[in-house]
Amino acid sequence: MITLTNIHKSYQMGTNSLHVLKGIDLEIQQGEFVSIMGSSGSGKSTLLNILGILDNYDRGEYHLDGQLIRNMSERKAANYRNETLGFIFQSFNLISFKNAVENVALPLYYKGIRRKKRNAIALEYLDKLGLKNWAEHMPNELSGGQKQRVAIARALISQPKVILADEPTGALDTQTSYEVMEILKSVNKEGITVIIVTHEHDIAAMTDKIIKLKDGNIGDLIINGDLASFKKEFAKELQPA
Amino acid sequence: MFDIDKWQEILSTIKKNKLRTFLTGFAVAWGIFMLMVLLGAGNGLSNGVGSNFEGNAINAMWIWSRETSMPHAGFQSGRRIQLTMDDLEAISEMEKIDKISARYWIGDRTYAFGNEYGNYNTQSCHPDYMVIEKFEITKGRFLNDIDMQYARKVMVIGADIDNALFKGVDPIGQILKVGNVPFKVIGVYAEKDPREGTRQGLIPITTAQKLFNAGNRIHNIALTTFDVSKNESQAIEKEIRNLLAQNHKFHPDDERAVGLYNSLENYIETMNIFRTIKMFVWLIGIGTLIAGIVGVSNIMLIVVKERTKEIGIRKALGATPASIVGLVLLESILITALAGYVGMFLGISLMEMVNFAMEKQAQANVGASGDRGEMRMFMNPTVDLGIAVSAMFLLVSAGALAGYIPARRAAAVKPIEALHDE
Numbered sequence: 001m002i003t004l005t006n007i008h009k010s011y012q013m014g015t016n017s018l019h020v021l022k023g024i025d026l027e028i029q030q031g032e033f034v035s036i037m038g039s040s041g042s043g044k045s046t047l048l049n050i051l052g053i054l055d056n057y058d059r060g061e062y063h064l065d066g067q068l069i070r071n072m073s074e075r076k077a078a079n080y081r082n083e084t085l086g087f088i089f090q091s092f093n094l095i096s097f098k099n100a101v102e103n104v105a106l107p108l109y110y111k112g113i114r115r116k117k118r119n120a121i122a123l124e125y126l127d128k129l130g131l132k133n134w135a136e137h138m139p140n141e142l143s144g145g146q147k148q149r150v151a152i153a154r155a156l157i158s159q160p161k162v163i164l165a166d167e168p169t170g171a172l173d174t175q176t177s178y179e180v181m182e183i184l185k186s187v188n189k190e191g192i193t194v195i196i197v198t199h200e201h202d203i204a205a206m207t208d209k210i211i212k213l214k215d216g217n218i219g220d221l222i223i224n225g226d227l228a229s230f231k232k233e234f235a236k237e238l239q240p241a
Numbered sequence: 242m243f244d245i246d247k248w249q250e251i252l253s254t255i256k257k258n259k260l261r262t263f264l265t266g267f268a269v270a271w272g273i274f275m276l277m278v279l280l281g282a283g284n285g286l287s288n289g290v291g292s293n294f295e296g297n298a299i300n301a302m303w304i305w306s307r308e309t310s311m312p313h314a315g316f317q318s319g320r321r322i323q324l325t326m327d328d329l330e331a332i333s334e335m336e337k338i339d340k341i342s343a344r345y346w347i348g349d350r351t352y353a354f355g356n357e358y359g360n361y362n363t364q365s366c367h368p369d370y371m372v373i374e375k376f377e378i379t380k381g382r383f384l385n386d387i388d389m390q391y392a393r394k395v396m397v398i399g400a401d402i403d404n405a406l407f408k409g410v411d412p413i414g415q416i417l418k419v420g421n422v423p424f425k426v427i428g429v430y431a432e433k434d435p436r437e438g439t440r441q442g443l444i445p446i447t448t449a450q451k452l453f454n455a456g457n458r459i460h461n462i463a464l465t466t467f468d469v470s471k472n473e474s475q476a477i478e479k480e481i482r483n484l485l486a487q488n489h490k491f492h493p494d495d496e497r498a499v500g501l502y503n504s505l506e507n508y509i510e511t512m513n514i515f516r517t518i519k520m521f522v523w524l525i526g527i528g529t530l531i532a533g534i535v536g537v538s539n540i541m542l543i544v545v546k547e548r549t550k551e552i553g554i555r556k557a558l559g560a561t562p563a564s565i566v567g568l569v570l571l572e573s574i575l576i577t578a579l580a581g582y583v584g585m586f587l588g589i590s591l592m593e594m595v596n597f598a599m600e601k602q603a604q605a606n607v608g609a610s611g612d613r614g615e616m617r618m619f620m621n622p623t624v625d626l627g628i629a630v631s632a633m634f635l636l637v638s639a640g641a642l643a644g645y646i647p648a649r650r651a652a653a654v655k656p657i658e659a660l661h662d663e
Contacts, residue, residue, distance in 0.1 A: 079561070107558045111559070
């Protein structure tokens with residue numbers, strides 16, 4: 001599904017150049033549930049932005065669904081985002097003057113689906129996430145967990161192949177975080193690749209594969225069987241020193 | 242391409258951002274409104290003063306006799322010049338002279354019809370005088386060549402005399418006694434310019450010569466020229482002065498020997514003043530428009546800035562740059578066009594209302610008889626619809642341009658940067 005080969009990315013900070021990604025090689029298969037971890041500044045958000053075609057990269061190759069993503073026209077990139085990708089953000093990023101159902105329906109607007117039809121579909125998705133009664137509410141009338149569920153519905157509505165979540169639980173309490181993760185798990189069960197960026201070990205432990213970034217490189221790759229030990233390690237970390 | 246869904250998206254955005262919409266719309270509406278009022282006022286001033294020239298032909302000249310101020314050809318200064326029919330004759334033979342009429346005043350006489358009488362001024366003239374003075378004949382006819390030829394005792398009276406003496410009786414064919422001389426009334430005239438009044442009786446000059454001892458003398462010559470420029474008109478003026486100087490032996494440069502009023506010169510000068518005023522009004526109008534454009538541009542800049550994050554979200558969800566630009570642009574065009582229309586409507590309504598009120602006032606003034614009306618300074622303060630529409634078009638396209646530049650920049654920004662914008 002996703003293949004990264006020797007991806008480099010640096011940011012210009014005035015006269016200084018900040019080398020954020022220093023040659024990332026990564027392969028993510030269809031249907032995987034992956035988390036990207038790392039300390040702040042390790043480049044995890046940058047990596048996610050490149051995966052989401054929200055940002056471009058300097059060197060290397062990025063294949064998404066067998067297609068090389070590079071120097072794409074804005075129009076084509078927009079198409080890819082609309083067709084293949086769904087986004088979930090830490091700050092939800094709902095449009096404040098649109099109610100829940102209109103927010104959810106927005107990706108379908110860019111697919112050219114008529115208003116009535118897309119609102120009906122949006123309502124279906126909200127129902128799936130238990131928000132049918134909140135469909136007409138504005139974002140500022142919803143709790144954090146509800147907003148994130150609206151955002152998930154919006155990410156799902158275009159039936160993407162990959163869901164990219166940037167700290168989806170970052171602004172939520174533990175209880176709501178686990179609920180959101182449950183939702184993402186069930187989304188993954190339907191065969192959609194889910195990639196989340198997080199710095200919370202317990203959240204990462206719920207995924208099938210953890211990519212640990214360190215100084216712009218992949219420091220650790222914890223897969224399936226290793227996860228048990230990671231969980232143990234994580235449990236150890238929880239113990240008071 | 243008319244995409245109903247796109248418009249619905251825009252309308253819902255407008256509905257939910259009322260203050261922003263109002264501010265944008267207000268800047269446009271105000272700009273157009275002020276422009277309409279300014280241009281209307283300018284037009285009103287120009288129409289008003291222009292209307293004061295309606296009383297006489299605009300290419301008319303009046304010549305009257307005065308005293309010399311320079312010694313010439315053995316004569317001392319201070320000599321009274323007397324215009325005669327010979328002068329009239331000579332001037333009428335000049336090129337470019339269209340209508341010409343002598344004027345000889347007989348002075349106040351008592352006019353009597355039945356038991357009604359009053360003191361009125363009697364003036365003698367040629368038939369051409371009607372055209373020069375732009376008289377309107379409301380009943381009967383004006384003097385004609387046959388009246389002249391036979392020196393008939395006929396009179397054209399002013400509407401005031403008709404009202405005062407005849408009191409509803411049809412004056413045409415009636416005998417009016419002027420002093421002791423009976424005259425047959427053949428017509429009634431009215432003046433387009435109420436200031437000039439209609440308290441005169443007009444008789445053929447030949448009749449005056451025979452009946453009132455006018456002889457060869459005349460007081461005054463009135464004439465109109467064919468279509469001429471200001472320079473040509475001045476040349477004619479000079480030519481007439483030279484001719485009269487020769488006939489009456491005064492110095493050609495002696496401006497005081499005869500009086501000459503050239504209404505064309507006057508008209509052109511007044512119109513020049515108004516061209517200047519109009520230019521000034523336009524200058525202010527364009528200034529107002531620019532202020533409106535700047536206002537719209539400012540608001541559009543803020544709007545796009547405010548929407549950067551929203552644009553980022555939309556792009557992450559699959560909006561193409563073109564759809565983003567279209568969204569912002571169509572919204573701004575819709576708002577400015579609607580607001581511009583409202584401003585234009587209000588401005589034109591106001592000017593039409595002022596116009597209506599002033600016409601009512603003018604009618605009331607005319608109704609109060611005896612009032613000769615004042616010099617009009619303001620009249621018909623309305624704006625050409627074409628100008629109004631093109632001003633609106635200008636403002637709308639300026640608003641669109643002002644929205645387009647930042648919208649395109651916002652649409653070109655990487656979505657990730659737009660998303661981080663707070």
